[in-house]
Amino acid sequence: MSTKETKEQANMDERQEEVLEQETVSDPTAELEGEEVASPQPAEEDARLVELQRQAEDNQNRYLRAQADFDNFRRRTQKEKEELAQYASMKLITQLLPVLDNFERALLTGGEAAEGDSFAKGVDMIYRQLTQVLDAEGLKRMEVVGQQFDPELHQAIMRVESDEHEEGTVIEAVQSGYVLKDKVIRPAMVKVSG
Known part of the structure; x- marks a missing residue:
């Protein structure tokens, strides 16, 4: 071989090496020194994305549930607060009911004796004053005579045979029942026709 042929052979060898290098660089899946280039797996990426x-x-659902729970809690506490304010005087009024009963009894017995006229007037004034205070708090006496017996409003203590009234009618109130605003705080003790 001549020098010219040797140079041409060397140039061809160099070009082949350059082409091989370019193919190796442009092909990411080509082997480099016996190792494969790691390519991302589309299936793994899809699974990760899912x-x-x-x-x-899940986080969005948890957030929405927590928000709904908080809203329910806020509404419930507001309602409890309103009920507490509405029925705050219930304990006091419950304690005053026996006093009210005693005033009623005193008026019934005091009115019968002539010498107790001034006593009856005094007790009557106290009774009216007390009932005004209790009315202002929302206490109402139940009117039960002549109504159908209702176990939520009445406590039957006796069944009485009566031809005048149909069965299950309240014929007498032995002890008055009271409602505070719209809540029964003491059912009426009644006699019921049977």
Whole structure:
């Protein structure tokens, strides 16, 4: 071989090496020194994306549930606060009911004796004053005579045979029942026709 042929052969060898290097660089899946280039797996990426979307949905659902629970809690506490304010005087009024009963009894017996006329007037004034205070708090006496017996409003203590009234009618109130605003705080003790 001549020098010219040798140079041409060397140039061809160099070009082949350059072409091989370019193909290796441009092909990411080509082997480099016996090792494969790691390429991302589309299936793994899709699975990861699906998992992240599921987690995002779970977090969104938790957030919405927590928000709904908080709203329910806020409404419930507001309602409890309103009920507490509305029935705050219930304990006091419950304690005053026996006093009210005693005033009624005193008026019934005091009115019968002529010498107790001034006593009856005094007790009557106290009774009216007390009932005005209790009325202002929302206490109302139940009117039960002549009504159908209702176990939520009445406590039957006796069944009486009566031809005048149909069965289950309240014919006498032995002890008055009271309602505070719209809540029964003491049912009426009654006699019921049977």
